[in-house]
Amino acid sequence: MTRPAGDFPDPGTPTGAGILERRLTGLTPDAFARDVWSRTALLTRHASDFSDVFDSGAVDELLARRGLRTPFLRVAKNGAVLPESSYTSPGGVGATIADQLDDTALWRLFADGATLVLQALQRTWAPVGELCAQLGAELGHPVQANAYITPPQSQGFDDHYDVHDVFVIQIQGSKRWLVHEPVHRDPLRDQPWTGHRAAVAEAAEGPAYIDTVLEPGDVLYLPRGWLHAARAKGEVSVHLTLGVHVWTRYALAEQLAEAALAALREAPWTRATLPLGADATAEVLDGVRARLTAAVADADPAPLFHRT
Numbered sequence: 001m002t003r004p005a006g007d008f009p010d011p012g013t014p015t016g017a018g019i020l021e022r023r024l025t026g027l028t029p030d031a032f033a034r035d036v037w038s039r040t041a042l043l044t045r046h047a048s049d050f051s052d053v054f055d056s057g058a059v060d061e062l063l064a065r066r067g068l069r070t071p072f073l074r075v076a077k078n079g080a081v082l083p084e085s086s087y088t089s090p091g092g093v094g095a096t097i098a099d100q101l102d103d104t105a106l107w108r109l110f111a112d113g114a115t116l117v118l119q120a121l122q123r124t125w126a127p128v129g130e131l132c133a134q135l136g137a138e139l140g141h142p143v144q145a146n147a148y149i150t151p152p153q154s155q156g157f158d159d160h161y162d163v164h165d166v167f168v169i170q171i172q173g174s175k176r177w178l179v180h181e182p183v184h185r186d187p188l189r190d191q192p193w194t195g196h197r198a199a200v201a202e203a204a205e206g207p208a209y210i211d212t213v214l215e216p217g218d219v220l221y222l223p224r225g226w227l228h229a230a231r232a233k234g235e236v237s238v239h240l241t242l243g244v245h246v247w248t249r250y251a252l253a254e255q256l257a258e259a260a261l262a263a264l265r266e267a268p269w270t271r272a273t274l275p276l277g278a279d280a281t282a283e284v285l286d287g288v289r290a291r292l293t294a295a296v297a298d299a300d301p302a303p304l305f306h307r308t
Contacts, residue, residue, distance in 0.1 A: 001036065002043040002210075018138045019131065023048040024167055024219050029138065038165065038186070038223045038246070041179050041210055047169075047219040053127045054171055054240055059149055062118055062125065064103045072124060073101055077114040079158035110149070115156025118147040121240070132242060135167075142245045150175065150232040159204035159229040160193040165244040166222050170214035173237035175230045179210035182225035188250055193227075203227055214239070247305075255301035255308065263295045 021028055025044050027036065036042045062068060075082040087109060089102040110116055118124070122132040122145045129145075136143040150156055150173075161182065168177070183199040184191065193200050204227060213233065214220060222228060224246065230239075264270045270291060274284060 001040050002045070002212075019135045020138050023050075023131075024135075024169075025221065036221065040223070041226055042221040043210060043212060044219045044221075046217050049217055050169055050171055050240070053131055053169075054121075054125065054147060054238075056172055056236075056238055058125055059116075059118070059147065059238060063101060063106060063116070066124065068101045068118075068124065069097065070099050070101075072119055073106075074117045074119060075106070075109055075114050076117060076156040077109070077112075078155065082109065082114065110151055113151050113154045115151070115154065116149040117156070118149070121145040121147050128240065135242060135244075139244060141165075141247055144243050144245065146241045146243065147171075148237070148239050148241065150230075150237045152232055152234050152236060155229065155231040157229065159200055159227050161187065161200065161225050161227050162222070162243070163187045163189050163192060163224050165224050165246055167242040167244070168214065168220040168222070169240040169242065170216050170218045171238040171240055172216060173235045174213050174215050174233040175237045175239060176213045176233060177210065177220060177228060177230045178204070178208045179220075179222065180204055180206065180227035181209050182223075182227065185225050186223075186248070187225050188248065189245075200227055204229065251308075252301060252305060255304040256296060256299055259299035259301045259304055260292060260295035263299060264291060267291065 018029065020032060024047055025032055025036070025042060026047065063073075070084045070088060073087075074084075075087055084099065087102055087105045088099045089105070090098050090100065106116060122129040122143070128147075132143040132145050148156065152173075159178070159180070161184070180203050183203050184193075184196050187193075209226075210220075212220075214230075270288070275281070
């Protein structure tokens with residue numbers, strides 16, 4: 001699904017629209033929820049000018065001056081994540097921290113074709129943090145951000161899917177994206193693509209749902225489970241990925257079960273020892289099932305859910 005190109009909206013102009021509409025998709029929240037959210041990929045050309053959020057100067061600042069440590073950065077090349085020891089070192093005179101980023105080692109790896117991934121950027125770069133906070137408030141789902149810095153004609157990761165929704169924002173340079181439909185729709189957080197490696201590889205060989213080059217200001221939305229791979233074109237590419245860690249009905253069920261089990265802990269009958277013998281009797285099992293069902297019916301998962 002693709003929205004046509006248009007002029008950059010002025011990010012400083014108050015329109016009453018939120019981040020989703022004004023800067024990412026051009027769609028109202030109702031239209032996005034009805035036609036796109038968790039259903040299909042969406043490409044939006046010239047969604048916004050994001051120079052106020054992130055740029056190559058921010059990359060230099062974070063890598064060379066902030067004294068970042070792992071896991072705020074990882075490095076990948078041709079589908080493999082490189083060991084942290086290849087780009088970390090002690091922080092210099094007076095420093096006792098051994099895993100600070102070594103910017104000289106990083107740029108050598110980068111010159112050799114490695115992609116640099118600045119992780120949890122909402123914690124280290126304030127404008128990105130503000131964007132994530134506003135989008136998370138609008139969506140009602142937590143949002144975090146990574147930045148990917150890829151050398152020309154290079155690819156950091158092979159075809160894969162994420163277990164969270166993403167908004168890909170091209171910041172600098174250009175990158176070709178190949179997107180395929182899911183092989184495992186709506187994966188949970190403990191169902192990564194590696195559990196479907198063969199199916200992912202086979203699907204990636206077929207016709208792409210989207211085959212496009214993202215230019216600065218373009219935004220690509222992918223629901224969790226959608227396959228994707230990206231390769232930088234003829235210059236350095238910088239893009240932001242806003243990861244939406246969506247709450248699911250399964251997550252709500254987990255909170256409901258936890259609340260019910262917490263209530264059963266207070267009941268002397270359920271804490272009692274089972275009778276002697278190898279197997280629980282049907283009568284005992286029926287009693288446990290009845291009490292668990294009643295506890296679920298009475299449980300309020302809201303406190304646990306909001307705390308989580």
